[in-house]
Amino acid sequence: MSATYERGMNAFKEVLDAPIASFFSSCVHCGLCAEACLFYTETGDPQYTPIHKLEPLRRAWQQEYTLLGKLARLTGLAKPVTDAELAEWSPLVYDSCTLCGRCSVVCPVGNDITYMVRKMREGMSAAGHAPEGLVMATTRAIQSGSPAGVKWVTVQAQIKHVEAEFGFKVPVNLENADYLVLMSSWEILNYPEYLGAVGRILNKAGATWTLAEDAYEATNSGIQIGASDLARELVGRIVNAAERLKVKCVISPECGHAYTAIRWEGPNLMGRPFGFEVKHILEVLDDLRREGRLKLKGTLDTPLTYHDPCQISRRGGVYEQPRTLLNQLAPQFKEMSDSGVMNWCCGGGGGVSANERAEPLRMTVFKKKKAQIEELGVKTMVTACANCRVVMEEALEHYHMDVEMLGLTELVAEHLDES
Amino acid sequence: MSALELLTWARGDGLAIALAICAFGILLRLFEIFSLGRKADLSRPRETSPGSGWRTIFSRSLPPPGLLKRSPVTYIGGYVFHIGFALTLFFFVPHIELVRGLTGLSWPGLPMQVVDIAAVAAILALFAVLASRLTNPVKRYLSGFQDYLAWLLTLLPLLTGYLAFHHVVADYTLMLALHVLSVELLLVALPFTKLFHTVSVFVSRWYNGDIFGRKGVAS
Numbered sequence: 001m002s003a004t005y006e007r008g009m010n011a012f013k014e015v016l017d018a019p020i021a022s023f024f025s026s027c028v029h030c031g032l033c034a035e036a037c038l039f040y041t042e043t044g045d046p047q048y049t050p051i052h053k054l055e056p057l058r059r060a061w062q063q064e065y066t067l068l069g070k071l072a073r074l075t076g077l078a079k080p081v082t083d084a085e086l087a088e089w090s091p092l093v094y095d096s097c098t099l100c101g102r103c104s105v106v107c108p109v110g111n112d113i114t115y116m117v118r119k120m121r122e123g124m125s126a127a128g129h130a131p132e133g134l135v136m137a138t139t140r141a142i143q144s145g146s147p148a149g150v151k152w153v154t155v156q157a158q159i160k161h162v163e164a165e166f167g168f169k170v171p172v173n174l175e176n177a178d179y180l181v182l183m184s185s186w187e188i189l190n191y192p193e194y195l196g197a198v199g200r201i202l203n204k205a206g207a208t209w210t211l212a213e214d215a216y217e218a219t220n221s222g223i224q225i226g227a228s229d230l231a232r233e234l235v236g237r238i239v240n241a242a243e244r245l246k247v248k249c250v251i252s253p254e255c256g257h258a259y260t261a262i263r264w265e266g267p268n269l270m271g272r273p274f275g276f277e278v279k280h281i282l283e284v285l286d287d288l289r290r291e292g293r294l295k296l297k298g299t300l301d302t303p304l305t306y307h308d309p310c311q312i313s314r315r316g317g318v319y320e321q322p323r324t325l326l327n328q329l330a331p332q333f334k335e336m337s338d339s340g341v342m343n344w345c346c347g348g349g350g351g352v353s354a355n356e357r358a359e360p361l362r363m364t365v366f367k368k369k370k371a372q373i374e375e376l377g378v379k380t381m382v383t384a385c386a387n388c389r390v391v392m393e394e395a396l397e398h399y400h401m402d403v404e405m406l407g408l409t410e411l412v413a414e415h416l417d418e419s
Numbered sequence: 420m421s422a423l424e425l426l427t428w429a430r431g432d433g434l435a436i437a438l439a440i441c442a443f444g445i446l447l448r449l450f451e452i453f454s455l456g457r458k459a460d461l462s463r464p465r466e467t468s469p470g471s472g473w474r475t476i477f478s479r480s481l482p483p484p485g486l487l488k489r490s491p492v493t494y495i496g497g498y499v500f501h502i503g504f505a506l507t508l509f510f511f512v513p514h515i516e517l518v519r520g521l522t523g524l525s526w527p528g529l530p531m532q533v534v535d536i537a538a539v540a541a542i543l544a545l546f547a548v549l550a551s552r553l554t555n556p557v558k559r560y561l562s563g564f565q566d567y568l569a570w571l572l573t574l575l576p577l578l579t580g581y582l583a584f585h586h587v588v589a590d591y592t593l594m595l596a597l598h599v600l601s602v603e604l605l606l607v608a609l610p611f612t613k614l615f616h617t618v619s620v621f622v623s624r625w626y627n628g629d630i631f632g633r634k635g636v637a638s
Contacts, residue, residue, distance in 0.1 A: 019626040021452040025619040029566050030497070031557035035489040046560035066451050068611055105631070105638050106486055108497070109616055110479050110624030112631075264634065267461035274463075317465055317635030341636055342484055 005083040008127025012060040012081075015119035021065060023116060024058050026109035027051055033113055036106035038344055039096040042365040050103040050113045053092040056081045057120040083127065090129040093120055095358035099224075099257070099350030100310040105341060114315070121226025130225045133355040138221035138230055145237075146217040147354065148185035155188060155216050162196045168203055170195070173245065174210035178202075179284070180247040180276075181209050182218035182238065182262075184255035186386035194254060194386070197413030198281065204416055205293035209251075215241035218253050220261035224351030232269040235261055242276050249277040251284055254407050256311030256349055256385040263316065280312055281409050282384050286321035289328075295417035296328060303332040303378045306408075307369070307392065308343035309385030322384055322408055329415055330382075336372045344368045348391030366395035373403055384408045426596035429603065437603035444610025445618055452622060464633035471632020472625035478637070479624045492555075496548040503541030507534055507577065535584075542577050545570065569612050575601035 031049060034040040039048035046052070059081050062069035072078035101114040124130055137147035144151055159170040171177065179202060187194040202209045215238045222231025242250050252259040263278040279287070288294035306322055313319040319340045326333040338344055347365040352358050369392065373381065381403055383389055389405050396403050420428075487494050508514060512528035519525040528534075549570055552558040579601050581587075583594035608614055631638035 016455060018452050018455045018457045019623070019630070021455050022619050022622040022626055025448065025452060026616045026623040028613050028616050029552075029558065029561040030493050031555060031561060032486060032490055032493060034557040035486060036483075040557065044556070046557045049557050049561060052561060065455060067447060104627065105636075106483050107627070108479055109620045110475060110627035110638075112627050115630060264462045267463070268458070271461070273461045277463075314636060315634065338485060341638075 003126055003128030005086070005127050008083075008086060008123045008129070009060065009081070011123035011126040012057055012120070013064055015122050016057075016061050016065060019112065020057075020116055020119065021061060023109075023111040023113070024054075024061055027111060028109065030108060033103035033107055033111075036102045038100075038102075038347065038365045038368045039361070042367050043361075047092065048096045050097070050117075051111070053089070053097055054113065054116050054120055056085055056089050057116065057123065060123075086124060086127050086129050090124060090131065091357070093117060093124050093129075094131050094134065094355055095352065095361055097350060098310065098345045098347065098352050099315075100345035101314045102310075102342070102345070105314065118223070118226065121224075122228060123226075125226045131355040131357050133357065134221065134225045134351050137351075137354040138225050138227065141217070141219070141221045141234055142230060145214075146185045146188075147219055147221045148189060150185050150188045150217065152213055152216065155183070155211070158188060158192050158195060159211070161192065162199060166196055166200060168199060170199060171208075171210040173213055174208065175245050177208040177210040177245065177247050178249060179207060179209040180215070180238075180242050180245060180250045181211055181253075182251060182258070183216055183253050184219045184258055184386050185217060186255070186390050187253055188216075190390060191254075191386055191407060191410070193410045193413075194407060197407075197410045198251070198253075200413050200416055201285065201288070201294065201409070204295075204418070205288045207288075207293070210245060210247065212241035212245060218255055218258035218262065220258060220265075221351070221354065223261045223265055224257060224354070228269060231261065231265065235266045235269050238262060239266065239270055239274065242274075247276055249279055249284070252278060252280045254281060254384045254386050254389075254409055256309035256316075256387060257351075259316050259318075260311045280316065280318050280384075282312070282318050282321045282325070285409065285412055286324060289325070294412070296412065296415045297417040297419075298415050299328075300330050300411065300415070301332060302330070302380050303334060303376075304330050304380035304382055304406075305334050305336050305373070305376055305378050306339070307336075307346065307381050307383040307388060308340055309383060309388045310343065310345050310349055312384055313343055314341045322382075325408065325412060326382065329411060334376055334378060336376055338372070344372060346388040346391045347395070348387060353387055353391050362391070363395055363398050366392070366399070369395070370399055370401065373401070378403070380404050380406060382406045382408050382411060422590055422593035422596055426592055426599065429596050429599040433600065433603050437606040441606040441609055444607075445615075448610050448615055449618070449622075452619065460633065462633070465635035469632075471637070472627075472629035475628025475631070475638050476621055476624045479627070492547055492551040496544045496551065500541050500544035500548065503537040503539075503544060504573075504577065506537035507541060507580070510534060510537075511580075538577055538581050542574065542581065545574050545577070565612055569608070569614050572601075572605050572608050572612075572614070576605055 033050040063073040104112040104114045140149045141147040220234045259280050347362045510529040511534045515528050579598035588594045
């Protein structure tokens with residue numbers, strides 16, 4: 001179905017629920033959400049105030065679902081949202097929001113603004129106002145299996161490489177395994193060390209695992225662009241593979257929104273709870289450590305810090321596990337000024353990194369992370385999201401900063417006690 | 420109509436009408452919210468989530484790390500206003516007497532001097548947050564007619580009450596009548612303006628805490 005204004009407005013009506021109605025009812029225009037948003041703090045431009053990004057959705061709610069709003073519309077006192085306004089809001093909804101959720105933990109009346117932006121994107125994409133970069137990534141994901149166009153042959157090449165380097169067989173389509181291992185496009189293209197690291201760790205722990213030929217990609221452009229039907233199609237591939245292979249647990253890779261897509265949105269997109277568990281790789285590593293199946297030796301004696309990927313910590317609840325691991329591995333691990341649930345986003349989450357239109361803004365807002373790193377004075381930053389890593393590596397280059405990025409899984413694998 | 424007749428009407432029919440509109444409005448607005456419903460979340464919650472919605476109702480009253488420093492007027496002005504207003508509304512002896520006359524319920528009040536300080540503090544805080552609304556680029560950008568109307572409707576009962584209590588204006592009866600009328604305006608506007616946050620804040624904070632709580636994040 002082609003995108004139209006009517007479809008967009010219908011999608012708005014459909015996503016509006018009791019939480020959103022209570023959020024709009026409670027807003028007192030105090031402006032605190034802006035103080036929590038790096039798009040405002042780094043630009044000083046009030047149009048980036050998080051609650052303002054929702055103005056068309058708020059008006060649609062008021063005119064559709066409140067008595068006074070309906071009266072105002074009938075008497076001509078309130079004007080309906082126009083298609084031109086939706087177009088005008090597209091950069092606010094897609095370029096200047098990474099769905100990081102910081103405004104949602106700060107709002108004094110408890111508005112989960114991120115929840116609303118995610119829902120508003122359903123209407124924006126249905127009305128044809130999603131940015132081109134995201135539309136193309138989503139189209140590629142649906143057609144080829146990956147937003148970056150990575151096909152299974154590319155994964156096979158990487159499997160061969162891992163097998164040659166580490167001397168173990170990478171299981172593919174194995175039934176009844178403990179874990180189904182997924183990757184993100186970035187890990188297949190930029191960070192091939194991830195697959196080798198996960199394989200070594202799981203083998204050493206005595207766990208059985210597998211890749212699936214029809215479900216290797218964990219990312220989900222559908223939830224970034226706000227198209228639940230496409231998001232369902234993408235997550236459905238993983239669910240089908242996990243059920244066909246009868247795995248116990250699906251491991252979401254070092255990717256933030258992939259975790260949100262599979263762990264939190266997945267069952268709701270599919271309309272049923274899963275018969276298998278979904279865990280982020282950091283949760284699996286921590287489980288193995290607690291069970292005594294992950295033995296580490298040696299430490300990395302460099303001052304380093306940890307960048308919390310928003311979808312994993314604030315929106316995902318995985319913030320203690322990386323710290324437990326880093327405290328064991330890195331004696332000089334230091335926290336940034338705002339960390340854990342209060343972390344600052346890399347600037348490229350929620351589909352912003354796939355949206356070329358947003359690139360200059362993304363570089364500008366990286367100043368927040370830059371200031372955090374400089375305040376700490378470290379030259380190494382560990383994270384657990386390949387998208388954060390790519391975004392920050394680009395920005396570090398842009399600002400000529402001499403800071404090295406590491407994936408936590410890779411760091412753990414390097415310190416595996418092989419004896 | 421004399422000042423006494425105005426006061427009599429305000430305390431009688433006026434109050435009854437205002438309370439009826441306020442009660443009807445609150446019920447209507449709550450119905451508008453809850454009738455939209457909410458789909459059941461099918462994702463498996465973390466084990467640590469029970470009660471998170473209720474906890475957030477309280478915890479959101481405190482500033483998160485770093486925010487007090489970024490926006491001191493909003494927080495301090497907000498606290499002083501809300502506490503001052505609540506003390507004045509609920510612990511001023513004549514207010515308690517009024518409630519007792521209407522419902523039979525009563526509770527101990529605060530000394531006049533304490534209420535006096537609370538009312539003045541609340542009025543000053545209102546001017547401070549107004550100044551902030553006019554000068555802070557974000558608040559100014561977000562604000563429309565309703566924001567200033569809500570501010571005025573909140574100020575009037577405090578101001579008229581203060582003037583009546585201190586007999587600043589010669590005609591005490593008229594001042595008291597104006598005070599009661601300003602309260603009635605506030606009651607009528609409450610459900611239909613942002614003043615409704617008085618009620619909906621409990622709902623929105625609960626949802627927020629519930630959404631974050633099932634993911635194992637205290638909010």
